[in-house]
Amino acid sequence: MKALKVLVLVLGLSFIPQKHAESAVGGAVALTTGSPYIAISGLLVLGGSSVVINRSSSDISDIFNAMIWMIVGLTLLDGEEGQAMGFVDVETNVLLDQGLTIEEAYAYQDSIEELNLVFSVVSSQLNNDSTAADAAALWEQHGQLLDDDALSGAIKLVKGLK
Amino acid sequence: MKRTIIFVFLFLILGPQVFASERQIVVLTSLETPDRQPFWRSKNYEISRSIERRFRSKLKNLEYKIVFEHNANAVVLESYLTSPQTLALFWVSHAVDAGGGPVGLEYSQSIFDVFGNNVADLFKRIHPNMRWLSIIGCKGRPILERYHLQGFYDLNSGLVLQSFDRNISLRRGINQATAQALDHLENMTSIGSFSGTNLMPTLDSPYQISIIPHLNDDFAGALFIGDYYLGLLRANEAVTHFAVPESLVRREKAKLTVRWLVLNELEEITWPADLYIETSGSRGPQRFFADWNGLIYGGQQNLYYLEF
DSSP: OHHHHHHHHHHHHHSOOOOOOOOSSSOHHHHHTSOHHHHHHHHHHHTTOOOOOOOOOOHHHHHHHHHHHHHHOOOBOBOGGGOOEEEOOOOHHHHHHTTOOHHHHHHHHHTHHHHHHHHHHHHHTOOTTOOHHHHHHHHHHHGGGSOHHHHHHHHHHHGGGO | OHHHHHHHHHHHHHHHHHHHHTOEEEEEEOOOOOSSOOTTSOTTOOHHHHHHHHHHHHTTTOOSEEEEESSOOHHHHHHHHTOTTEEEEEEESOEEOOEEOSTTEEEOOEEBOTTSOBOGGGGGOOOTTOOEEEEESTTOHHHHHHHHHTTTTTTOTTOEEEOOSSOOBHHHHHHHHHHHHHHHHHTOOOOTTSOOOSSOOOOOOSOEEEEEOOOOTTEEEEEEETTEEEEEEOSOSSOEEEEOOGGGOBTTEEEEEEEEEEOSOOSSOOOOOOOEEEETTBOSOOEEOBOTTSSBOOSSEEEEEEEO
8 A cells, every 4th residue: 555655656746747837828838938849840841851849748648647636636846848948159169060151150159139039939929739831931931030141050050959 | 413323323233133123034936726636635725825824834933024925926026036124035936947958959947937937037136135045946956056156146145045956846845945944044143244235236337228118017028138137127117227247248239138027917918019228328219129010029028239
């Protein structure tokens, strides 16, 4: 009986990430991050790759999590579900090692804020039903506001996800 | 004259004691009660009430006043973080540390409020009088340690930072945090190290920006130059000034990112319009990152090109 209790508790602690801050503002997660993984997939498609990145959990695991929650009732204070993703500054030589040209490297470094702003807008216009093709179309549209070299440099960096 | 001297003398002697008696322990919760509950739990269960009960029970032996704010938003958090009365602050919410991705991409360090805003950067500005700061959320410890190493708490002598470097449940988090806090706060006999000022330290810089915040109470703006957090723009009528560190200004220019934070439950979000910003070196509105129609681009975030 004690072993069963421990098992239930361990399962409960391990598989209850679903109690994230549920907001009344139309989805807290969407507010903060939208669907960054689909947005990144769109950037890959724009760069000619067919790889799609998906970090969202499956419906089955959601149901399982809900069942565990109903039994154990522990609130896990995990924030991974709403975690945003963004471009960060990188040293020039590292960017060159990633295959960026010197023009792309400098443009990328000068355009981090603009890249992240477009990234956040593209992400916010996507949801879990969106496809990488949807994201690519958005990047194609919004990417026009960016420096060409910065965008092509970002695409090369994203390809490092593969 | 004699009376005045006596009054000043008494104030100098007793002032810090009076000041100390006003100090408070602040518990801010920013969690929504889950819709579904375990079968054994009351239908009237509210997560905030449960948290408050637990805190009151754990901290009942402390002589300080305890203040609770539930569903705390960014403005409430900032108010208590920068208040000279806040001796200890506990923040209870979901959190996660930054995560390394491939080169050039990173998962953000995040401390979420109940409205879905990431308020992690607000913890970089705390009043020098604070002596205990606890983030009861998963993996908040590396965030606080990073801030400490970056020097954000250099003026807080005797400050103890407490959080967790792994996933933690609500109940366990409160138990551990309060146990450690009791140990620290009960043994804190001297108030001599308090700054004794009500003011937040200000940055001395020739580069200043002034913003007239035409905001309603639904939004606040977190201002950044790169990763550097300048402060929070709140709804009021007064012109708000921010100092920009000299090291962040290159060739008299800097990029200012405004991240809008939602403060209330909203049916529909209409993000604030562009801000009227002046700099110390340039009058008139500053340029911004515009869309195809020349309007400010973005929703939750906007970007301004400052010229000094």
